Amino acid sequence: xIGLIIIFSIAFFMFIYYKVRIPKEPEPVKKEIMNAxxxxxxxxxxxxxxxxxxxxxxxxxxxxxxxxxVIVGIVQIVAGFNRFRHYKGEWKxxxxxxxxx
Numbered sequence: 001x002i003g004l005i006i007i008f009s010i011a012f013f014m015f016i017y018y019k020v021r022i023p024k025e026p027e028p029v030k031k032e033i034m035n036a037x038x039x040x041x042x043x044x045x046x047x048x049x050x051x052x053x054x055x056x057x058x059x060x061x062x063x064x065x066x067x068x069x070v071i072v073g074i075v076q077i078v079a080g081f082n083r084f085r086h087y088k089g090e091w092k093x094x095x096x097x098x099x100x101x
Contacts, residue, residue: 007044011042011044012045018035033084040080040084042080049069053065053069054066
């Protein structure tokens with residue numbers, strides 16, 4: 001129980017960290033990479049919170065709400081991971097072009 005709380009607390013603070021770093025980044029592609037990482041952290045937080053609520057209350061209602069939270073969290077994680085992979089590839093292309101000139 002305490003391990004789950006630590007995991008989604010760290011995920012929440014990582015979400016805040018990446019969201020604060022986004023405006024400070026000069027490169028638009030790096031901003032998108034930070035946004036993708038923030039989305040992954042948000043997904044971990046939402047999914048962890050849903051699991052934690054079910055473990056804490058152990059009712060049918062908390063089960064249904066927890067399932068919704070876990071599904072939304074997984075969708076955020078998958079979308080963030082796909083965006084991260086895409087923009088990481090774009091960053092490699094840009095850095096290769098600038099190093100060749």
